[in-house]
Amino acid sequence: xxxxxxxxxxxxxxxxxxxxxxxxxxxxxxxxxxxxxxxxxxxxxxxxxxxxxxxxxxxxxxxxxxxxxxxxxxxxxxxxxxxxxxxxxxxxxxxxxxxxxxxxxxxxxxxxxxxxxxxxxxxxxxxxxxxxxxxxxxxxxxxxxxxxxxxxxxxxxxxxxxxxxxxxxxxxxxxxxxxxxxxxxxxxxxxxxxxxxxxxxxxxxxxxxxxxxxxxxxxxxxxxxxxxxxxxxxxxxxxxxxxxxxxxxxxxxxxxxxxxxxxxxxxxxxxxxxxxxxxxxxxxxxxxxx
Amino acid sequence: xxxxxxxxxxxxxxxxxxxxxxxxxxxxxxxxxxxxxxxxxxxxxxxxxxxxxxxxxxxxxxxxxxxxxxxxxxxxxxxxxxxxxxxxxxxxxxxxxxxxxxxxxxxxxxxxxxxxxxxxxxxxxxxxxxxxxxxxxxxxxxxxxxxxxxxxxxxxxxxxxxxxxxxxxxxxxxxxxxxxxxxxxxxxxxxxxxxxxxxxxxxxxxxxxxxxxxxxxxxxxxxxxxxxxxxxxxxxxxxxxxxxxxxxxxxxxxxxxxxxxxxxxxxxxxxxxxxxxxxxxxxxxxxxxxxxxxxxxxxxxxxxxxxxxxxxxxxxxxxxxxxxxxxxxxxxxxxxxxxxxxxxxxxxxxxxxxxxxxxxxxxxxxxxxxxxxxxxxxxxxxxxxxxxxxxxxxxxxxxxxxxxxxxxxxxxxxxxxxx
Numbered sequence: 001x002x003x004x005x006x007x008x009x010x011x012x013x014x015x016x017x018x019x020x021x022x023x024x025x026x027x028x029x030x031x032x033x034x035x036x037x038x039x040x041x042x043x044x045x046x047x048x049x050x051x052x053x054x055x056x057x058x059x060x061x062x063x064x065x066x067x068x069x070x071x072x073x074x075x076x077x078x079x080x081x082x083x084x085x086x087x088x089x090x091x092x093x094x095x096x097x098x099x100x101x102x103x104x105x106x107x108x109x110x111x112x113x114x115x116x117x118x119x120x121x122x123x124x125x126x127x128x129x130x131x132x133x134x135x136x137x138x139x140x141x142x143x144x145x146x147x148x149x150x151x152x153x154x155x156x157x158x159x160x161x162x163x164x165x166x167x168x169x170x171x172x173x174x175x176x177x178x179x180x181x182x183x184x185x186x187x188x189x190x191x192x193x194x195x196x197x198x199x200x201x202x203x204x205x206x207x208x209x210x211x212x213x214x215x216x217x218x219x220x221x222x223x224x225x226x227x228x229x230x231x232x233x234x235x236x237x238x239x240x241x242x243x244x245x246x247x248x249x250x251x252x253x254x255x256x257x258x259x260x261x262x263x264x265x266x267x268x269x270x271x272x273x274x275x276x277x278x279x280x281x282x283x284x285x286x287x288x289x290x
Numbered sequence: 291x292x293x294x295x296x297x298x299x300x301x302x303x304x305x306x307x308x309x310x311x312x313x314x315x316x317x318x319x320x321x322x323x324x325x326x327x328x329x330x331x332x333x334x335x336x337x338x339x340x341x342x343x344x345x346x347x348x349x350x351x352x353x354x355x356x357x358x359x360x361x362x363x364x365x366x367x368x369x370x371x372x373x374x375x376x377x378x379x380x381x382x383x384x385x386x387x388x389x390x391x392x393x394x395x396x397x398x399x400x401x402x403x404x405x406x407x408x409x410x411x412x413x414x415x416x417x418x419x420x421x422x423x424x425x426x427x428x429x430x431x432x433x434x435x436x437x438x439x440x441x442x443x444x445x446x447x448x449x450x451x452x453x454x455x456x457x458x459x460x461x462x463x464x465x466x467x468x469x470x471x472x473x474x475x476x477x478x479x480x481x482x483x484x485x486x487x488x489x490x491x492x493x494x495x496x497x498x499x500x501x502x503x504x505x506x507x508x509x510x511x512x513x514x515x516x517x518x519x520x521x522x523x524x525x526x527x528x529x530x531x532x533x534x535x536x537x538x539x540x541x542x543x544x545x546x547x548x549x550x551x552x553x554x555x556x557x558x559x560x561x562x563x564x565x566x567x568x569x570x571x572x573x574x575x576x577x578x579x580x581x582x583x584x585x586x587x588x589x590x591x592x593x594x595x596x597x598x599x600x601x602x603x604x605x606x607x608x609x610x611x612x613x614x615x616x617x618x619x620x621x622x623x624x625x626x627x628x629x630x631x632x633x634x635x636x637x638x639x640x641x642x643x644x645x646x647x648x649x650x651x652x653x654x655x656x657x658x659x660x661x662x663x664x665x666x667x668x669x670x671x672x673x674x675x676x677x678x679x680x681x682x683x684x685x686x687x688x689x690x691x692x693x694x695x696x697x698x699x700x701x702x703x704x705x706x707x708x709x
Contacts, residue, residue, distance in 0.1 A: 003510045006537075010506040110336060118341030119557055120525030122532055132538050138510070139538030214503040215532060217525030219338030223501050258499075259507035265470075265499045 002138055007255045013144040015251025016151030017213070020206035021224060022231035023158060023243045024199025030175040030238015030286075031195050032087075034094050037101040039203050040225030041108035042079065046071045046204025047216040048116050051123045054211075064126040064208075072205040079200025083193045105221060113218050123211030143212055150209055154202070158240055171195060175238035176287060227254075230273045236286020245284060327364040327613065327620070330393030331602075332373050332383055332408075334400050338501065338524055339375040342598040343400050345553060346422075349595065349602035350397060352586045361606070362613020373399055377407035384408045388415050394620045397605050399423055400598070402444065402473050409434050416623040418630055420608060422601040424473045427698050429650035429684060436623075438630055438649045440608055441601040442570040442684075444473050445480025445699055447546045448521065449686035450655050450679045451568035452484030455544050458677065459566075461485075461517035463493050463709055465541075467508055467530075468521040470497035470701075477521035477546050479699020484686055485519075491709040497701065505533045515541055523548035528557050535561035542566070550658065553596025555671045558660070562671060565660045571600040571640040572656040573667075574675045580639040584667075594667050604638045611635060642680075650684045 025039045053067035062070065082104060090096045125143050132139030162168035173181040174191050182188050207216075214220065227250065235246025249272065257268035276283060331350055334343030347370055359366050369391050371383040380399050387393045388411075396412065396419040399405055405423035412419045413434050421437070424444030428434050455461045464485055468474030474497065482492045493515055496508045512518065518541045522530050527549045534543070543565045550567025573584060573594065583603055587595040595603075612630035613620070620626045634644040643653035658673035665672040685693040697703050 002513075006510045007507060010504075010510075014504055014506075113336060113340055118339075118344055119553070120341075120528040122528055122557060122559060125536075132536060134538065141536040143536070210503075213533070215525060215529040217338065217529070218340055219501055219525075220503065222338075223503055254504070255507045257507075258502075259510060262470075262497055 002135060003259075005135065006138060006140060007259060008252075009140055010144065011252040011255040012248065013147050013251070014254055015248040016148045017206060017210050018227055018231050018250055019151050019243055019247035020154055020209060021203060022228045022235075022247055023154070023240065024202035025228045026232045026235065026237050026239065026243045027171070027175075027195050028199040029232055031171060031178075032097075032192055034087075034097045034101070035229065035232075036196075036199065037098060037225065038082070038105045038108065039199070039228050040221035040223070041105040042075050042200045042203040043207040043210070043224050044112060044216065044221040045078075045108055046075050046207030047123065047211045047214075047220065048112055048121070048207075049074060049204065050208030050211050051121045051216050052116075054124055055121075064124070068205055068208040071208050072201040075204030076197040076201030080193050080197040082200075083196035087192075087196070088189070105225075109218065109221055116216075118218055120215050120217035122215045123208070125212040147209060147213070154205075155240070155244060162240060167194070227269075230269060233273050233283060234276050236283025238287065239283070239285040242283055242285030326367040327361050327618075328367050328369065328391060328393040328395075329361065329609070330387035330391060330396045331368070331370045332380060332387070332396060332398035332400075332404070333370060334375040335372040337375045339400055341524065341553070342596075343372075343375070345593070345596060345599040346398060346400060346602045348587060348591045348593065349599035350606060352583065352590060352599070353603045353606035355590065356582070356586060357606075357610070361610045362616075362618050364613065364618045369393060373404055375401065375404070377403050380404040381407050381411065384411060388412075388417050393417070394626075395420065395609050397421070397602055397609075403471075405437075409437065412436050416627070418623070418627050420605040420630075422598065422605075424476060426476050426684070429646075429648040431694060431698060433648045435649070436627055438608070438645065440604050440643060440645075440651050441597070442547060442653075442655075443650055444476030445483075446650075446682065446684050446686075447568040447570060447655055448477045448480035448519075449484040450657065450682055451519070451544050451546060451566075452481040452486075452490070453488055453686075454566070454568065454657050454677060455481075455517050455519070456485050456488035456490040459517065459542070459544075461490055461542070463491055463515045464517045464519055465494045465496065465512055465515040466492060466519040466521070467496040467498060467505075469500045469523070469526065471500055473523065474521055475701050476699045478519065479704060480686075481519050481521075481544075481546075482704050483699070486704070486707070487687075491707060493706075493709050495701075495706065503529070505530050506537070509534060509537050509539060512539060512541065517541060518543050520545050520549050527551070527554060527562075531558065531561045531565065544568075547571070547597045550660065550673060551596040551598075552594060552673055553598070555660070555669050555673065556594060558671055562660050563662060566657060566676070567660075567673065568655055568657050568679075569597060570651070570653060570655055571597050571604075572658055572673060572675055574658060574665075574673055575639065575641060575656070577637065577639075577641070579637045583639040588667065594669065600639050604640055604643070607635055607638050608633050608643075646683055648684075652681055652683045655679045655682045 028036045049071035050067045053062040087097050129143040132141045170186045174188050231246040235242025258265045333346045373380040373383050402423045402425035422441035426443045466478040468478050545567045547569035552573040611633040615629040631645050636642045641654040656675050657677040659676050661674045663672040
């Protein structure tokens, strides 16, 4: 009983973390039509920034939440620079843009190795969330429950942004039909920068939030990127609901798959992706076929 | 962050080593003066395995600096190659070292799958190779005569660990958890065999995909044991121990040389206190040789050395002794290899070592417990030696013939018994 309960709650937690990671990826994919292969690296970069701010920078130790926001802001700025000065130079050449994002991910990985070294770094859990909820012989960490709450808040904020603001309406228009959006006077290229920065910031935020659970280490980027890809292919790109549902499905499959079918741990994660690609290539909630 | 091996430090140390070599000209036998001794290193300086790989290079640089860049009376030309931690890269770099640079000896590579990629190649070219990669069978059922392992086979440290857990700790039921690859299988096979030999029983073996970020699906299965054996490497031990304690689990944890590596002490938190590890090297060893080594590592690179740095430093000790035995000659590769294999040292940073006829180390293994104890390096945590096993062979206490008649430790060997 403990086993099932524990895994169920953890599936939702992990799903929440994946949502934070994948929401930005999905928006960028949906609007710009490129799978941003830097996304895992931005997650890792954010986590490293967060670890540095929380651990103390120039003698100042930052509050965990402040660190998360600072890190998100920094990486969002970095994302805007990437979009403005690199991707913008290759308009319409999606293959070239994908390769550029792949190249940047290598650069970020080596940059992190140079600055933070190869040693894994643990991000301290916020002090008021260090305990755990006891259940039978095991406990469930409070922080992991908090992650569910954080993911819910971000989901609502994103929904408000996309559904209730002018900017959100423009983004949705861009996702649905970029050419038509241009025709009616929406500056789609400006949207690209905004969405790329927003997605980058979200990835970094997810990195800091994930830090106390996953710890930060070289190679984390390569582990997180495929998870984001799977979520988006499953849920459908550019769709918020798709990201939420996709993240939860992958959260459950990841946890129960590894526990119940350890020999097939890698395989079960990609099976639903394969099925969706075969049967509904636009994803469960996606509108366009990538 | 707190990490301080910057490229600048590294360059400074390299330059210092070169400068030292330039200023101290030692009298050498005429034959040796002709050409420098070429020492090649296959290591990993990028990617997930970089932490250990960078320490490997630092271990060699520290040795060379302390010995004025001289080995066995010959000037050393040191060539370091980055394999990227990939078998294909290892093969390319090994070819470069052997065919282009014509190195006399290769140190490294780091990982078992890298070593497996070049084992036939080094044998063909008769290039003596001293590695700390596991892959038990290369000194067991499929020995390579040009391979020498002065660190430990994958299962070598886990066997005394299993013995200690069953006897001194008095544990009866264990659960093991490790990465789902050869190094993990061999480690846990060694633990299980030794633990069960002394009356313990392994309830369950859990295998985690390499690099997994969340261990919860496995933590949820940990019930009914009185000891847990983890064999993670790289960033694994840190993430695992943190999550383990976050879930309120309290079974005592035992581990091997990578799981409790001294180089990780500065990154561990309170969750690691009480973890017991068995390792072929311990920073806690109070001998002069070890103090000299560790202090030099601190001074030059501002890092506390662990298993990887110490392993490569000891490799240098062995090459040096082998070269001295042949009078600096390396042209007869069979003779040079035989001289290396015959090396017996009493005072290395890891203590006394020698080799068995298959080229694997026979040496001292240390059981350590992580405590909040005072230490000369200002670390919050310290691996305190609690027991020493001397002259430990890769076959543990089994006769060689009996040990080799079993298949190599694998995912399903030894099989689980009913407890």
